[in-house]
Amino acid sequence: xxxxxxxxxxxxxxxxxxxxxxxxxxxxxxxxxxxxxxxxxxxxxxxxxxxxxxxxxxxxxxxxxxxxxxxxxxxxxxxxxxxxxxxxxxxxxxxxxxxxxxxxxxxxxxxxxxxxxxxxxxxxxxxxxxxxxxxxxxxxxxxxxxxxxxxxxx
Amino acid sequence: xxxxxxxxxxxxxxxxxxxxxxxxxxxxxxxxxxxxxxxxxxxxxxxxxxxxxxxxxxxxxxxxxxxxxxxxxxxxx
Numbered sequence: 001x002x003x004x005x006x007x008x009x010x011x012x013x014x015x016x017x018x019x020x021x022x023x024x025x026x027x028x029x030x031x032x033x034x035x036x037x038x039x040x041x042x043x044x045x046x047x048x049x050x051x052x053x054x055x056x057x058x059x060x061x062x063x064x065x066x067x068x069x070x071x072x073x074x075x076x077x078x079x080x081x082x083x084x085x086x087x088x089x090x091x092x093x094x095x096x097x098x099x100x101x102x103x104x105x106x107x108x109x110x111x112x113x114x115x116x117x118x119x120x121x122x123x124x125x126x127x128x129x130x131x132x133x134x135x136x137x138x139x140x141x142x143x144x145x146x147x148x149x150x151x152x153x154x
Numbered sequence: 155x156x157x158x159x160x161x162x163x164x165x166x167x168x169x170x171x172x173x174x175x176x177x178x179x180x181x182x183x184x185x186x187x188x189x190x191x192x193x194x195x196x197x198x199x200x201x202x203x204x205x206x207x208x209x210x211x212x213x214x215x216x217x218x219x220x221x222x223x224x225x226x227x228x229x230x231x
Contacts, residue, residue, distance in 0.1 A: 007218065027206035028213065042220035044227070058209070059216050066227060077192030098212045103223055109212070112205045127197055127205065135201075135208040143227060 004054035005037060007047050018051065019116050021123045023082075025096075026112065031056055034123070036094070048094060048114060060094040061108060066143055072130070073113065079126040083115060091115040097139065107136045 005011050019034045031050040037057075038046040044065040050056035063071040075088045085091060093113040099106045110133040116123030158166060165175040172194065175187035188196050 006216070007220075025209055026202070027209040043224050045220040045223055047216075047220075056213055057216060058212050059220060076195065078195040081193050096209065096212045098208065098215055099217050099220070099223065100215060103217070104226060106223070106226075109205070109208055111201070112208075125205070125209075127195070127201060135204045140226060 003035070003049075003051055005047070005049045006055055006057035007049070008037065008039075011037065017121070019121045019123045021114070021116075021125070023124060025058065025114065025125050028053075028056060036060070045097065046094070048096070059097040059099050060114065061097050061139075063093055063095045063108075063110065063113065066108075066139065071110070073133075074129040075115070075126055076129050079115070079124060082124055083117065083122065083126075085117065088115075090117070092118050098136070104140060106139050108139045108142070109135045110137050110142075111135045 001015055002010055002012055013035050017035050019036070021032055021034055023029060024031050025048075028050075031052040033051040034048050035051060036046050037049050045059055045061050048058040048060045063073075073088050073093060075091075080086060080088075083091060093115050095113045096109045097106055098109075110128075111130070112125050112127050112135060114123055115126045160166065160176045162176055162179055165173050167173055171191050173187075173189040175189065176184060177187045178185040190196060
């Protein structure tokens with residue numbers, strides 16, 4: 001099916017890729033159907049695009065891709081129950097990124113990732129129990145902190 | 155809004171299965187214990203409002219393209 005998207009205009013998507021977020025993204029409860037849009041040039045970032053509101057799209061990043069196993073989300077009972085899982089590792093997680101004019105200052109919301117089941121594509125913006133995670137972490141600094149440089153050039 | 159006065163270790167029941175216990179009081183800080191079924195989400199009000207505000211900013215400020223953003227991350231590794 002064809003949909004209108006904020007970053008790429010009209011694109012063709014597979015209906016099976018639609019993620020149903022019943023409660024919406026917090027603050028945007030009226031949008032409940034989303035799709036992840038990824039293109040190689042933008043990796044590891046993707047767009048979480050609303051199908052209900054073409055102008056609504058969030059920049060997201062897979063926290064494990066940038067913070068590796070240093071990211072240890074602890075989900076509360078209500079969130080697990082709402083998603084129908086028993087453990088966080090049964091879920092795909094994406095964190096919402098705020099990219100300001102100077103992208104070096106981008107921040108990532110580690111506290112409230114969007115979680116969904118890979119097969120069933122049911123999702124929810126969850127609120128983690130981790131007290132150490134905030135809604136605004138400077139992503140570049142966080143990567144440095146959690147992944148100490150091995151020294152030397154890449 | 156209903157207002158109740160409670161002392162340390164006293165509690166309030168909300169319905170049959172939510173209990174709010176006043177664990178400790180120190181000056182203007184109150185430590186509250188909440189006993190509730192797993193299906194009931196308990197969060198500080200501020201965190202919910204913070205997430206909402208951050209989502210609004212995220213929805214408003216996204217750039218037109220993310221090309222090149224990944225390079226910023228690589229430089230830091």
